[in-house]
Amino acid sequence: MADVVLRGDLHSTRPVPSSSGKEVTPTSISIGRCTVISAGSVIKPPCRMSRGQTHYYPIKIGDNVFVGPQCTISAISISSHVYIGANVTIQQFVIIKENVKVLPNTVIPANMVIASGSVVGGQPARVVGEVGEGWGVSGGGAGGGLGVGGGSEEKWVEGGDLRELVRSIK
């Protein structure tokens, strides 16, 4: 999507031992399959000050993750089947487990761990509910798609399954 900023340049400054002896740039952002990052979102690896130096840590995003528009994400890890609504701010070193729904306009404070199956919302975020058992299950019946529209079709996720959406973009 347009206007997405992935700050891959902010990689870990720790020296990585490599067999070839050359300077190897470590991966700073890894993103899984079928993951959508919407327009206007920024993904910036989290950093920590230590002895006057800024160290960046790699960010890991799993499969089937939907990141809504205008989000700022500095989490350390986001697991699979996570839905992040629009205008969400995820502060540094947040860990989001599987099957989590983050409601729009949420601010997740730094270092927060969000257990799997939760719905979080608010500023600061707190657990406001649980996702249903059917979250992230394609149900076998989703096949076919609507067959209308192209990449500009309204982004729409139902039940945490993103395969349809991803298919419609590609």
Added chain:
Amino acid sequence: MAQPFPYTYYACDCYDNNKPQTVAEAAAEEERDLDPRHPRSNYSLYPLEHLLYCEDCQQIRCSRCVTEETLNWYCPSCLFEVPSSVVKSDGNRCTRNCFNCPVCTSPMTTNSLDTSGDNAAPYTLACPYCKWSTVEIDIEFEKMNGISGQLAKIANGGRQIPTQKERDKERERRKELEARFRDRSALSPSEDSPTMDTWREDHAPSRDDLFSNLSAFYKTQIETTTASNPFSHSDINFSSPSAYSRIMNMYQSTNKRNKRDKPSPVREAASTLEGLSIHDPSTDVAAIERIKTEGWATTLSPSQRHAQTNPNIRFDTELRPLATLLCTKRSKRCRSCRHILSKPESKITSTRYKIKVLALEHIPRLSIRALPSYFTNPTQPPTPAAPHTPYNALKSGIPTHFLLHLSNPLFDPIRVTLATPSTTPGKVQSRITILCPKFEVGANTDVWDDALASSLSPIKHASQDLNQIEAGKIWDRGRNWTSVIVEVIPGFLDNVPGSGLGPGLGEKFALDEKKKKAKQEGEDTDDELDEDEDVLEIPIFVRIEFEADVNAEERSLGDSRGNKNEREKREEAFWTVVGVGRIAAV
């Protein structure tokens, strides 16, 4: 849960089913349309992924018609399992290092106050969100771990909190003192009680002090009055809630027995040492004084107070960090037949299920989307850059087409009948027409079948003469899905009942009252729309019929083998509510 448009909710009719009904009522029930605005609908409409399905009852099961059983407890922050014995003795909070900010609820982090950069003692708990920290209540920790243990020993201001043993000892000491004092005052009754005040503490006993006093008092009371009671629990664990409920039961039963043989009745606590706390008006005056000098900013909001273990505190200097509340993993059973519908794996980190019977695997999924304008207006080329369909601004009075997509999760083809009221219930009445209410949806076969068949299948090619908005014809179909057109004429927001159309079917009575009042006061009733009254929601009744294999269980009951291929006719019906969008104000 607020969902963006468009959405579909499924109604679970468990309430209506459990209600005792006469035949006439049941018939009326059949006739009645589901009103998504009815107050009760709030509790019966669910997104599909929240619903389970009972294969034995052949019915949708929502959170109201399942029973839950707790499998285990865990802390959502450190993700450690807490054994149920610990939950029983220590309560439902994390006993590790997980704390939430008492001001803003965000999880707190342990920081070092050491400036040398070595992360040495002392440590504090700090909130990364609102920057509140235990420094503000003068609490510092010596170690990074075992914060809750350390916190339990330090009161706000750094004072030590006595342990249970110290409390008991202190109580005994004071009781003795009190007894001695009483003897002395009996000898010289004229003497006032200055000594009394000298040993009295300079600050009031804390809530925990009172609680331990009261529990000790009741313990002795029960011991004296129920000496003959075979269930006397002299060594009961008094800090467990279950023991307390037993005590309360015994309390009641001894009272009953008192009527018969009158032993000394159980007495209530009569002094501070027995756990009695008498309200002191001077504390109120002091509190008012404090608000006068320090302002409202130092007082707590109701939610902050209620989150505290002692909800009676008033000022921010009394706040304590909140140990994180535990979460549970639960299995769910059908309320009527007790079959397990979902059971997660007990390992905390696992997100898998041992058993999970989902509604979305048993009933068709309905989804609605706006029909892109280039289908209705062929002159306009299908540009990929076409603007988003404005779900949030539907135009009143203009027929708008939506595509209702029905996909079948079953491995048998289904016949679908859709029904909808011609106008939406509620004040803003929109006209709805499903152009093709009866159609078939193919079976859900393997995805690969579809991939192989699609190149040969005539269905895809035949779709040329589909894709037209015409009554009685489906829009498009695929392997296990069919889509039909729904024509919606959004109602007028200012077209409220009383000014033309009759009152809506599910008109809320209270609203009518309000309206009447408004009418008496002035003519301006147009702005009287309730919150979300402009949301266009279409109730759709879905009935599916299909032939399925007689399910395994029933087959095993009969003399199987012979009639292996027996098929039975099945029928299922349910209400859904499709949220189409919001009608724009004209």
